[in-house]
Amino acid sequence: MTTMLEKGNISIHTENIFPIIKKWLYSDHEIFLRELISNAVDAISKLNMVSRSSDFTGEVGEPEITIAIDKDAKTISISDNGIGMTADEVKKYINQVAFSSAEEFVTKYKDNADQNIIGHFGLGFYSSFMVSDRVDIDTLSYQDGATAIHWTCDGTTSFEISDSERTEQGTTITLHLMEEEAEYLETSRIQQLIKTYCDFMPVPIKLDGEVANKQNAPWKQSPSGLSDDEYLELYRYLYPFQEEPLLWVHLNTDYPFVVNGILYFPKLRPDVDVTKGQIKLFCNQVFVSDNCEEIIPQFLLPLRGVVDSTDIPLNVSRSFLQNDRTVRRIADYIAKKVGDRLKELYRSDKTKYIECWQDLGTFVKFGSLNNDKFKQQIADFVIFRTTAELASDQPKVEVQSGEDDAWQSADGENAAAVDAKGNAYTTLKEYLERNQDKHENRVFYATDEVSQATYIDLHKRQGLEVLYLDSFIDTHFVPFLEQEYSDVKFSRVDSDLDDTLIDESAGGDIVDPTTNKTKGERVKELFEQSLNKPKVTIRTDALKSDDAQGAPPAIVLLPEEMRRMQEMMAMMQQQTAQFPEEHTLLVNTAHPLIQNLLDMSQGAIVQTDGGQSPTSAMANMICQHVYDLALMAQKGFDADGMKSFVERSNSLLTDLTKA
Ligand SMILES: Nc1ncnc2c1ncn2[C@@H]1O[C@H](COP(=O)(O)OP(=O)(O)OP(=O)(O)O)[C@@H](O)[C@H]1O
Numbered sequence: 001m002t003t004m005l006e007k008g009n010i011s012i013h014t015e016n017i018f019p020i021i022k023k024w025l026y027s028d029h030e031i032f033l034r035e036l037i038s039n040a041v042d043a044i045s046k047l048n049m050v051s052r053s054s055d056f057t058g059e060v061g062e063p064e065i066t067i068a069i070d071k072d073a074k075t076i077s078i079s080d081n082g083i084g085m086t087a088d089e090v091k092k093y094i095n096q097v098a099f100s101s102a103e104e105f106v107t108k109y110k111d112n113a114d115q116n117i118i119g120h121f122g123l124g125f126y127s128s129f130m131v132s133d134r135v136d137i138d139t140l141s142y143q144d145g146a147t148a149i150h151w152t153c154d155g156t157t158s159f160e161i162s163d164s165e166r167t168e169q170g171t172t173i174t175l176h177l178m179e180e181e182a183e184y185l186e187t188s189r190i191q192q193l194i195k196t197y198c199d200f201m202p203v204p205i206k207l208d209g210e211v212a213n214k215q216n217a218p219w220k221q222s223p224s225g226l227s228d229d230e231y232l233e234l235y236r237y238l239y240p241f242q243e244e245p246l247l248w249v250h251l252n253t254d255y256p257f258v259v260n261g262i263l264y265f266p267k268l269r270p271d272v273d274v275t276k277g278q279i280k281l282f283c284n285q286v287f288v289s290d291n292c293e294e295i296i297p298q299f300l301l302p303l304r305g306v307v308d309s310t311d312i313p314l315n316v317s318r319s320f321l322q323n324d325r326t327v328r329r330i331a332d333y334i335a336k337k338v339g340d341r342l343k344e345l346y347r348s349d350k351t352k353y354i355e356c357w358q359d360l361g362t363f364v365k366f367g368s369l370n371n372d373k374f375k376q377q378i379a380d381f382v383i384f385r386t387t388a389e390l391a392s393d394q395p396k397v398e399v400q401s402g403e404d405d406a407w408q409s410a411d412g413e414n415a416a417a418v419d420a421k422g423n424a425y426t427t428l429k430e431y432l433e434r435n436q437d438k439h440e441n442r443v444f445y446a447t448d449e450v451s452q453a454t455y456i457d458l459h460k461r462q463g464l465e466v467l468y469l470d471s472f473i474d475t476h477f478v479p480f481l482e483q484e485y486s487d488v489k490f491s492r493v494d495s496d497l498d499d500t501l502i503d504e505s506a507g508g509d510i511v512d513p514t515t516n517k518t519k520g521e522r523v524k525e526l527f528e529q530s531l532n533k534p535k536v537t538i539r540t541d542a543l544k545s546d547d548a549q550g551a552p553p554a555i556v557l558l559p560e561e562m563r564r565m566q567e568m569m570a571m572m573q574q575q576t577a578q579f580p581e582e583h584t585l586l587v588n589t590a591h592p593l594i595q596n597l598l599d600m601s602q603g604a605i606v607q608t609d610g611g612q613s614p615t616s617a618m619a620n621m622i623c624q625h626v627y628d629l630a631l632m633a634q635k636g637f638d639a640d641g642m643k644s645f646v647e648r649s650n651s652l653l654t655d656l657t658k659a
Pocket residue numbers: 035039040043080082083084085093094097098099101121122123124125126171
């Protein structure tokens with residue numbers, strides 16, 4: 001028989017906060033389960049704590065939370081074998097703490113313009129009234145001589161406390177669900193909620209006699225105790241049917257704030273949406289949200305994994321969160337750990353670093369563009385694929401520097417690294433040092449290995465080193481590098497030709513005694529007339545080459561500044577950049593084809609009948625063909641196909657023009 005002990009009124013200022021909660025938090029009713037299970041876990045750990053004190057005489061059973069659904073009674077109950085509550089504690093913690101903290105929460109929430117509070121944290125026990133029209137508590141405190149208590153309340157400010165028949169220590173919260181909340185009577189729905197919010201909570205949660213949560217949260221363990229397989233297993237669990245991650249970073253710090261977590265670097269797709277995060281935010285192993293853009297620095301958003309912190313204020317608005325000092329420091333800490341991990345990989349396993357660079361690189365560049373500290377931290381580990389042939393087997397020299405635990409590369413270390421396909425990689429610093437004598441502070445780069453094959457080859461043949469800057473982010477990264485290295489100029493291989501590629505001594509001889517014109521001038525004239533394209537500037541030079549036939553007879557040049565402007569405009573209009581009408585055609589006077597053309601046209605000039613001779617028409621056509629080939633070398637074909645087409649066509653024309 002139960003005895004009524006007390007009937008009373010809860011003293012809060014808002015007469016009835018229930019309708020407000022119902023209104024404001026409409027879409028998030030489901031969080032009640034997370035809140036109640038969190039309280040149950042807390043009660044269990046509190047019991048654990050007191051059990052360690054010397055005057056504890058009771059018993060601590062195996063921690064367990066049980067969820068029971070009664071479809072007929074339309075109730076769902078959450079039971080724990082934790083610390084329990086005495087009548088006084090119920091009055092204090094439930095009637096006062098729970099109700100007043102809910103009131104405080106609602107007041108804050110109501111006044112909040114963006115109403116976007118992560119996971120509606122801070123609502124606690126009271127959230128049960130979002131789904132129920134009555135809530136009962138049956139509880140028995142662990143304390144000696146405690147009696148079991150029954151508390152009931154219908155969400156208004158009045159409550160009743162009576163004796164309970166409960167005999168086991170712990171607490172059961174029974175929710176009498178409202179008509180419209182019947183979905184929570186479905187086991188599958190509850191199962192789904194446990195999976196979402198409570199999967200990693202450290203106590204078994206039983207539903208229909210079976211444990212419904214995973215419990216083990218690897219990010220709370222020490223990194224030394226975890227194998228690669230365990231890291232991968234968590235990744236597969238959190239992101240099923242996804243490609244394996246490239247590497248991961250384990251976060252764990254207790255001071256000056258608590259952060260645990262594991263962040264994974266996924267393979268990045270070019271279409272990755274860098275504004276949408278996929279990192280899951282937890283608070284003490286309780287899932288909070290999987291969009292935490294306000295907490296994670298923007299450039300880290302492409303990462304995946306878990307960040308778990310009790311120091312992130314969750315019952316504040318998102319805009320407040322962004323400006324919160326602790327949150328900013330946590331973000332800095334995470335960024336630093338990510339940088340450290342990359343640094344460590346660069347030094348300990350360069351082969352793997354290079355293997356992952358395709359994806360890491362995009363991420364690192366994005367980070368450098370967005371975050372000053374990260375930029376500085378990672379600057380020496382930004383690498384570029386290069387055309388240089390660098391030996392990979394040079395022994396690596398490392399010395400330990402004085403500050404922190406960083407290992408620094410010793411001067412003279414050959415940082416060359418080669419991937420499985422034999423491509424070499426270099427840092428910009430090394431590139432500049434290596435090429436200091438040949439072209440100081442000038443970097444040659446290619447953005448497309450295929451369409452720029454001719455140009456890359458031209459540079460390579462003259463021993464000029466070209467860097468590949470061919471990822472989608474490089475359009476932004478080149479100007480960034482120029483800003484960082486203000487003395488250094490970046491020229492795309494097809495923008496202009498370095499003096500070292502040109503034989504200044506050739507082409508100056510007078511070839512036409514009647515007009516006193518040089519070979520270069522004659523060729524220019526010939527092409528200008530044949531092409532008749534005012535927007536195309538004809539320039540003549542003798543390209544240096546060991547094998548004149550192997551060098552291109554003509555190439556199209558797109559001046560760097562002009563091309564960049566055009567690309568920028570296209571990007572702003574969200575179009576792909578058109579091939580610019582205004583460009584330069586550099587005709588290589590050292591090429592036999594050009595010499596032959598000149599001879600042909602020279603022959604044509606002595607024609608006296610006024611019309612175009614067959615030789616002159618042929619010369620004209622070949623000029624255009626040479627131009628077309630030069631244009632084609634900028635587009636279409638694959639690298640080999642392109643090269644052989646161009647080479648074959650040129651030698652054919654050479655034969656054709658033989659006198
Ligand atoms: N299952 C339980 N066992 C023992 N005590 C409980 C239980 N549930 C709630 N309590 C007590 O009621 C208090 C109020 O709970 P409530 O969930 O509203 O707030 P909280 O847990 O303190 O904070 P929050 O949930 O906002 O993090 C708790 O601090 C705790 O003392």
